Amino acid sequence: MIRIDIRQKRFGNDVVLGPVSFDIAAGETIVLTGPSGIGKTTLLRLVAGIDPDFDGQIVRPDRLAIVFQEPTLLPWRSASDNLILVHPSLSRADVEAALTDVGLDGKGNLFPGQLSLGQQRRLSLARAFAGQPEFLIMDEPFVSLDAETVETMLTLTEDLIAQHGPATLFVTHSQSEAQRLSNRILNLISGPDGAVLG
Numbered sequence: 001m002i003r004i005d006i007r008q009k010r011f012g013n014d015v016v017l018g019p020v021s022f023d024i025a026a027g028e029t030i031v032l033t034g035p036s037g038i039g040k041t042t043l044l045r046l047v048a049g050i051d052p053d054f055d056g057q058i059v060r061p062d063r064l065a066i067v068f069q070e071p072t073l074l075p076w077r078s079a080s081d082n083l084i085l086v087h088p089s090l091s092r093a094d095v096e097a098a099l100t101d102v103g104l105d106g107k108g109n110l111f112p113g114q115l116s117l118g119q120q121r122r123l124s125l126a127r128a129f130a131g132q133p134e135f136l137i138m139d140e141p142f143v144s145l146d147a148e149t150v151e152t153m154l155t156l157t158e159d160l161i162a163q164h165g166p167a168t169l170f171v172t173h174s175q176s177e178a179q180r181l182s183n184r185i186l187n188l189i190s191g192p193d194g195a196v197l198g
């Protein structure tokens with residue numbers, strides 16, 4: 001069980017969030033939507049533990065993976081090494097299997113700059129799932145991809161979630177992505193004092 005209970009999040013004197021409370025059950029996918037600037041990324045950073053500076057409490061498992069808007073790969077390391085550096089216990093066979101799962105079989109020796117943007121996103125998904133996360137956080141992972149690639153990536157993400165079964169919190173602007181992936185959609189709206197769930 002993942003429990004989010006944020007009373008308030010401020011940057012200086014600006015109140016951005018709160019109160020925002022919800023639970024995520026094991027294996028559940030929650031999609032978080034809301035207008036630009038409302039506080040979605042801020043909320044994800046609190047939930048992930050990247051930003052500990054807020055009033056409230058968050059209960060989350062240790063085995064956590066985050067997929068950001070940008071693939072955040074190490075450009076001077078091969079595709080395989082990008083997985084191994086984050087998950088040192090993976091065998092070569094595990095790495096090959098993880099790459100194969102995302103359609104990158106045979107590409108382990110290539111550097112990120114030698115991969116297309118879509119392939120870099122695939123590698124970033126492989127890295128996230130290779131750690132068998134109990135909790136997966138995704139912050140608009142398919143922005144700036146063409147419609148066909150988004151469709152392919154959505155199907156791949158659905159398959160990987162079904163295969164690995166993490167609880168997932170997914171931020172997107174896209175209603176079609178939200179409908180497609182979610183067990184539950186949460187919408188952040190502007191409240192009297194910071195964003196709240198609508």
Ligand SMILES: Nc1ncnc2c1ncn2[C@@H]1O[C@H](COP(=O)(O)OP(=O)(O)OP(=O)(O)O)[C@@H](O)[C@H]1O
Nearest residue numbers: 011012014016034035036037038039040041042043
């Ligand atoms: N480090 C920071 N210092 C001060 N203000 C910040 C900081 N990070 C975010 N904010 C402010 O918090 C508010 C929410 O930003 P956030 O990035 O969480 O919105 P968002 O809903 O993710 O937007 P988008 O959909 O455009 O990515 C904005 O007003 C932003 O300017």
